[in-house]
Amino acid sequence: MGTDNALGGNSIVLGDNDTGFKQNGDGVLDVYSNYTHVLRFIGNLVESMVSLKVNGNAVATGEVQAGNGTSRMAGNGDIFGNVWNGWLSTHLNNNLVADVQLGAGTSVATWNNAGSWPNTPGYVVTSVWKDNQGENIDGIAYAPLQKRLGIQWYTVQGGTA
Structure with a gap:
């Protein structure tokens, strides 16, 4: 106030001639600092033209x-x-996997049977048993390894090593 105005018409300068407020249209109020446009007020919006630093909490209701x-x-x-x-x-x-479990198990008698158990991808051995006769194991129990994504359970699809 009382200073030459470098911001042009419809403006108020403060301190020097290039810092102050300028009305740039109906309902538009701009703030200038050293002739740099730094803020704009438009109805329900405040727009910053430069980086905004908050030295405290920033609270947003939306x-x-x-x-x-x-x-x-x-x-x-x-x-x-x-x-x-x-x-x-x-x-x-x-x-993301929310949980892991073993599915319903099954078993197979292996005594004197040739083969590979379990041979189903995603299944893991849960126990092996042997009686006191002979040299071979008598059976294998196995179950599918399952993972939960969201609310859905899936059997892990693995292969044999």
Whole structure:
């Protein structure tokens, strides 16, 4: 105030001639610092033209967005982004193993039988037994190894080493 105005019409300068407020249209108020456009107020929006530093807590009552809205953090803490093709919670639920279990077991008598047991991919040996007669084992018990993704159980598809 009381200073030559370098910001042009519809403006108020403070201190020197290139720092102050300028009305740049109906409902548009711009803030300048050393003739650099730093902030704009438009109705229900405040737009920063420069980096914004917060020396305390930043609180958002809605979503926090980045990349022109291509990624965002929701109020519940979930994160949306292209890197996981949607919401992070959905990606984790569908792609990370939530639990492991043995499925229903079965057994086979092996005494004097040639062969390889178990020979089903994804199955693991759970016990081997032998009576006190002869040299060979008498039986093998085995069960499928299963993993849970989301709410769905899958038998692990492995091979023999």
